[in-house]
Every structure is written in structure tokens, then in C-alpha cells.
Amino acid sequence: SQQGEEDPQALSIQEGENATMNCSYKTSINNLQWYRQNSGRGLVHLILIRSNEREKHSGRLRVTLDTSKKSSSLLITASRAADTASYFCATDGGGSEKLVFGKGTKLTVNP
Amino acid sequence: DADVTQTPRNRITKTGKRIMLECSQTKGHDRMYWYRQDPGLGLRLIYYSFDVKDINKGEISDGYSVSRQAQAKFSLSLESAIPNQTALYFCATRDPKVNEQFFGPGTRLTVL
Numbered sequence: 001s002q003q004g005e006e007d008p009q010a011l012s013i014q015e016g017e018n019a020t021m022n023c024s025y026k027t028s029i030n031n032l033q034w035y036r037q038n039s040g041r042g043l044v045h046l047i048l049i050r051s052n053e054r055e056k057h058s059g060r061l062r063v064t065l066d067t068s069k070k071s072s073s074l075l076i077t078a079s080r081a082a083d084t085a086s087y088f089c090a091t092d093g094g095g096s097e098k099l100v101f102g103k104g105t106k107l108t109v110n111p
Numbered sequence: 112d113a114d115v116t117q118t119p120r121n122r123i124t125k126t127g128k129r130i131m132l133e134c135s136q137t138k139g140h141d142r143m144y145w146y147r148q149d150p151g152l153g154l155r156l157i158y159y160s161f162d163v164k165d166i167n168k169g170e171i172s173d174g175y176s177v178s179r180q181a182q183a184k185f186s187l188s189l190e191s192a193i194p195n196q197t198a199l200y201f202c203a204t205r206d207p208k209v210n211e212q213f214f215g216p217g218t219r220l221t222v223l
Contacts, residue, residue: 031210042201042214043154088153092210097142097161098169099212101153
């Protein structure tokens with residue numbers, strides 16, 4: 001069964017606005033990752049946050065992790081049309097060599 | 112050149128046919144993975160391999176088989192394709208030092 005669940009399923013915003021996507025998971029983790037997928041293409045790794053970290057930044061990306069609530073959020077600031085893509089969270093299930101992906105949030109940034 | 116390549120990129124086949132999807136990587140990673148993606152769903156793990164002698168079933172291995180011919184090559188076979196195997200298939204490698212997975216461009220498979 002899939003561990004990560006993103007919310008919302010779809011998000012449409014205007015260029016320049018911030019986009020926030022949430023991910024909930026079920027079991028303990030060592031780390032949580034966020035990936036981006038442009039339509040029909042392979043996933044690209046964006047950022048990894050470890051279970052002992054609460055917040056991490058990378059450029060316009062900000063990820064938070066709340067292990068007590070088993071949830072994470074991805075914030076994209078000052079969005080651009082090029083940010084239009086699907087975003088997936090993935091968890092490692094507490095040390096497994098495997099990643100379990102959520103169903104993704106489809107983000108549309110309108111020019 | 113792409114680090115993870117998949118062939119073919121698109122394939123249309125008929126029910127009952129045997130299909131092989133191939134994946135090659137130049138990243139030097141031991142870990143390789145096969146996923147399938149269905150519309151509106153995330154990725155589901157089919158098989159994964161830690162080296163040529165270590166093959167493991169994933170979440171949805173029924174109807175699929177794999178072969179790790181070398182560290183750089185990991186093939187996925189559908190012995191007798193059925194329509195509900197129509198999906199987008201991705202190969203990935205993993206860098207254990209940073210836990211990041213690197214994905215190929217995908218193979219779009221349609222089974223009629």
C-alpha cells in the first residue's frame with residue numbers, strides 16, 4: 001500500500017504566488033524526499049529531509065517535516081510557469097532500501 | 112548523454128505477446144528499480160536489484176520478471192502482456208550515499 005498521500009491532488013495558482021503541497025505518511029521514516037515530474041517524463045529529485053530535521057531550504061523550495069504528525073509540506077515561493085508539474089513525496093519506510101511514493105499533487109502555474 | 116536510458120520509449124503490443132523493456136545506466140550505482148505509473152497514481156515498485164545476484168520483488172511483481180545482466184543493465188519482461196499492464200514504466204538507480212533516486216525518461220507501453 002502506498003505510504004505517502006499528497007494534498008491537494010491539484011493546485012492552480014498565478015505566477016508569483018506561493019504554492020504549498022502537503023504529504024502525510026503512515027509509518028516511521030529515516031527521510032522523506034520530494035520529486036518533480038514534468039508531464040510524461042521521469043521524476044527528478046528536488047530535496048531530501050531527514051527525520052531529525054524540521055525544515056530545509058533549497059533555492060525557492062522550503063520543506064518542513066513534522067514526525068509527530070507524520071506529515072511534510074513543500075512550499076514553492078514566487079512560482080513561475082515553469083514550475084508547472086506534478087510533485088510527489090516519497091518515504092523510505094524507516095530504513096528500507098525502497099521508496100514509497102504518494103499519488104502526487106498536480107501544480108499548474110498560470111502566466 | 113542521459114545517465115539512465117530506457118528503450119523503447121513507446122511500445123504498442125497485443126495481448127499475449129512477450130515484451131522486454133530495457134534500462135541502462137552510466138551512474139555506476141548498484142541499486143536499480145523498476146516502477147509503473149498509472150494515470151493519477153503515484154509510482155508503484157515492481158522489482159528492485161542491489162546487484163546482479165540480488166533481485167527482489169516489489170509491491171506489484173505478478174505478471175513481470177526481471178533480469179540484471181550487468182551492473183549497468185536491468186531489464187523488465189512481461190511474459191504475456193495483458194491490457195491492464197498498459198502504463199508508463201520507469202527505471203531508476205539509487206545513490207546510497209545520498210538516498211536520491213535517478214529516473215530514466217520512461218517507456219509508455221500500450222497493450223491492446
